[in-house]
Amino acid sequence: MIRLITIGLIVFFFFAYNSQDSEKKVSNQNPAEIIDSFLLDSVQKQTINYFTTGAEPVSGMARERFHVDGNYPDNDKNVVTSGGSGFGVMALIVAMERKFITREEGLQRLEKIVHFLETSDRFHGAFPHWWNGETGKVKPFGQKDNGGDIVETSYMMQGLLCVRQYFKDGNEKARPDGLVGREKALANRADKLWKEVEYDWYRHGQNVLYWHWSPDYQWEMNFPIRGYNECMIAYILAASSPTHGVPAEVYHEGWAEGGKIMQHHASLGFLLRLRYQGNPPNGAPLFWSQYSYLGLDPHGLKDQYTDYWKENTSQAMINYTWCSVNNLKYKGYGENNWGLTASYSVKGYAAHAPNPNDDLGVISPTAALAAMPYTPEKSIAAMRHWYYDMNDKLWGPYGFYDAFSETENWYPKRYLAIDQGPIPVMIENYRTGLLWKLFMSCSEIQDGLKKLGFESPWIKK
Secondary structure, three states: OHHHHHHHHHHHHHHHHOOOOHHHHHOOOOHHHHHHHHHHHHHHHHHHHHHOOOOOOOOOOOEOEEEOOOOOHHHOOOEEEHHHHHHHHHHHHHHHHOOOOOHHHHHHHHHHHHHHHHHOOOEOOEOOOEEEOOOOOEOOOEOOEOOEEHHHHHHHHHHHHHHHHHHOOOOOOOOOOOOOOHHHHHHHHHHHHHHOOOOOHHHOOOOOOEOEEEOOOEOOOOOEOOOOOOOHHHHHHHHHOOOOOOOHHHHHHHHOHHHOOEEEEEEOOEEEEEOOOOOOOOOOOHHHHOHHHOOOOOOOOEOOOOEHHHHHHHHHHHHHHHHHHOOOOOOOOEOOEOOOOEEEEOOEEEEOOOOOOOOOOOEOHHHHHOOOOOOHHHHHHHHHHHHHHOHHHHEEOOEEOOOEEOOOOEOOOEEEHHHHOHHHHHHHHHHOOHHHHHHHOOHHHHHHHHHOOOEOOOOOO
């Protein structure tokens, strides 16, 4: 009964708030599409709250985590994250475009974030994984991880380049102090941060990118970034940088290991064309096919190693099929309840993936929702099930909670920035391609892709 009432209210409000255009719209939409449209709006808007009302108030940045139950480890409520905030910056663009917040409010929030980035700890232009949001001082992610993190930095730069493109033509609205062009000014500040990242430094003199550098421990982390995993965007940005760019050899010899990255194999009836780091059976947690592609448009994106639209779609379909078949007999798994990725888990944090060792019976809503461009019908079916059938257990102030397990009767009221951010962004890319259009419109990204030998509809010939 509750579900029928909810659906009825959604339809009612659709007609009430769209009366002038309702005849035009409804003639081309069936009731299910109308309901899904409103549900997509609801999920995007509620999730974006994590990056507005839920943001750390001093910095404006995204908190690493938020526990509605109030049980915070190590009292880290003021810890903010560079990568998750990068995803949140893109979510704020969605919020402005869909009028969940005003353009002025979005601009103010982004000005606060950019000010924090300009004045907080940086390491050869790169951001740390974590800061104290109140002071801007680095908070170590691990003992030796107290410096620059080029991957998390790249997630933020992916977002800042979208901000630059969104505001680059600006407005001429005067500030109270008489200055004009706040939007253009913000675009220029984002551009400056981008150009200050020393991607060439993070080569450590080699034809590969290194994940970390510390002013105290130098290169002791010793973590060269090799594919395939979630880090591809770091190489794209490194090749694209107009100030600290790296040659194509860094990508081909480092990321692709001289072609060793190619390793065709079938999994659950779907072809994977790349060798995944760690060689996980049946592909990786779904964040590997999502984080780098919030801005990087995989449509028609090809290099000598694979077709990235096909690769990412195969990953999503393997994940869906694994959960649907459910050979491990976990409670609740099925066609409308799927999605394995890195998230909170029954015991701590885990990178859930479609294989017997890494599938712990934990579903992470971000996995299926951020796969929406690749598996729209299947992702929307899961969204409907969670919202209408499991709402009391899964829905909170910032959208769906991070993870749950019906097998363990485990429904923690907790969120992680890096999981919430991809949800509204990838839903928007499915609906309008907004963030793909912004990021791919960057001339230096087009040049960088061309330098690396990519094909893309965005590359000017």
